[in-house]
Amino acid sequence: MRFHADLHIHSKYSRACSKDSDLAHLTRWARHKGVTLMGTGDFTHPSWFGLLREGLVPAEPGLFRLRDDLDREVARTLPSSVASAPVRFMLTVEVSTVYRRGGRTRKLHHLINVPGFEEAEALNRELGKIADLGSDGRPTLGLDSRDLLEITLNSGEGSYLVPAHVWTPWFGVFGSKSGFDTVEECYGDLSEHIFALETGLSSDPEMNRRVSALDGYRLVSYSDAHSPPRIGRETTVLDTDLDYFAVLRALRTGEGYEGTVEFFPEEGRYHLDGHRKCGVRLEPEETRRLGGICPVCGRPLTVGVLSRVEDLADRPAGVRPAGDTSVSEGLVPLPEIVGEILDVGPTSKKVVGEVDRLVAALGPELRILQETPVGDLESRLPRLGEAIGRLRRGEVISDPGFDGEYGVIRLFAPGEQEAPTLFDTSALKNGLKDRHVG
Known part of the structure; x- marks a missing residue:
């Protein structure tokens, strides 16, 4: 079974x-988006743990589903195109560790997965x-991160x-502010x-x-x-049975691991270097030329993900490890695309209504973005087929994020939507930025 997790x-x-x-809203939106396997998040919190116990029932090995009466209420809020889609939950939590090691303060985030309430x-x-959970x-x-891993492994088989x-400056294992250079060091x-x-x-x-040292990791x-x-x-x-242990095997061995759906990394909050308050955004080579110091305030810059990758990289972009057949696909959330077409914000009522109509007619958002023929999209909303066609070809215009500020990905150049020939994409292609600069 092929599914999104x-x-x-x-x-x-x-x-x-x-x-x-909450569980009802998480289930509703998982169906709306087309996600089959969801993390619960936050199972260490006593109140949320109690609600998980109350609202979830066992499904396949190591997985849970929403209780029947709650699930029926969720289904009533959705169009028939997605109302009955299966949604399963895995018990998950993100944990932050703050400690001293090697003369530095380390602040790292970790995702923990367990197969049942006993292990949780x-x-x-x-x-x-x-700590007070x-x-x-x-x-x-x-x-220490090492000790958190030990506690996780000791909680039960399969945890x-x-x-x-991993690259986020403040809380990633390879982050520029408080991380390490290798997994082994951490x-x-x-x-x-x-x-x-x-x-x-x-x-x-x-x-x-x-970074060749990461070749062995999913x-x-x-x-x-x-x-x-x-x-x-x-x-x-993933393409596995819908089963906690089948997912675990896929992540350990690569068998059944298909790849990922991605934000374009330029849209992330820490892609480039800079200082948000100073209005300074820099490419990696500019940061190195300045010695990592902000030219406005004279303080150390927030060194972003692209710079940190280049610090540790030992081969050029485009090299695929032997045997790696996984596929990563860059997508833009459907509300952002519709918002660009309608020239309004992605959370506006106009966009929400239009996206709901598209999902009712065509199915979940991820299917619309990845699979629906562009002709069907164009007949539903002018310019949508062209926009998603460009997205699938990777023809995007990026305004990269930095120092906690999200970037922006656009599919049309300024003024292009008013141009007489909408489908002439030469102007867009000529204005494209390289996705991975430096």
Whole structure:
């Protein structure tokens, strides 16, 4: 069974997350987007753990589904095109560790997955000895990353840890501010138990492949959704049984791992270097020329993902490791595309209504973006077929993100939509920026 998995999300109990991030809304939006396997997020939080116990029932081995009465209520809010799509949950949590190692403060985020409530309870008991788990859905622990991995492995057979958004400056294992240069340096004698890495919104597998030391890891992508509409902005594509242990085998061995759906990395918040408050955004070579110092305020720049990849890269872009047949596909969320066409914001009522009509007619958003014939799209909304055709060909215009500021991906050049010949894309192609600069 081929399906999309999104195993990095947050509940309403995480700071700065939507109050709608509950099981019903997560299920509804998973169907709307076309995501089959969802993470629960935040299972260490006592209140959310109780709601998970109450609202989920066992499904396939290691997976859960929404309770029948709750599921019927969700189905009533959706069009028939997506109302009955299967959605399964895996027990997941993101954990933050803050500690001193090698004379530096390390601040790292990790994704933990467990196959059942018994294993989750065992993990919660141990982590509860270290921190107040009720303070935040993403707990912060004064614990070495290696020791968190040990506690995870000891919680039960099948429990595993994936380093989160590995290149993010502040909280990634390879981050410029508080990370390491290798997985082994971070996780020590237990590093052999790390077999997958989350690329994060500001990088993609193509960038990661420039570092040959990462060849042995499955590169996964998830949304890190802080609200239900963000579900599925990045996913990992699997072709396995819908089963926790089948997913685990795919990530360990690569068999059944198909690839990822990606943000264009320029849209991520930390793709380039800079200082947001100073209005300074820099390419890696400019940062090196300035010695990593902001030319406006004279303080150290926030060195982004592209620079950090280049620091550790030992081969050029475009090299594929032997035997790697996975595919990564860059997508732009459908509301952003419709918003660009209608010249309004992606969360406006006009866009929401139009996207809902498209989903009712054509199926979930990911199917629309990846599979629906462009002619069918054009008949539903003028310019949509052209926009998604360009997206599928990678013909995008990027305004890269930096220092916590999201980038912008556009499909039409300024004024192009008013041009007499909409389908002449030569102007767009001539104005394209290279996706991976430097």
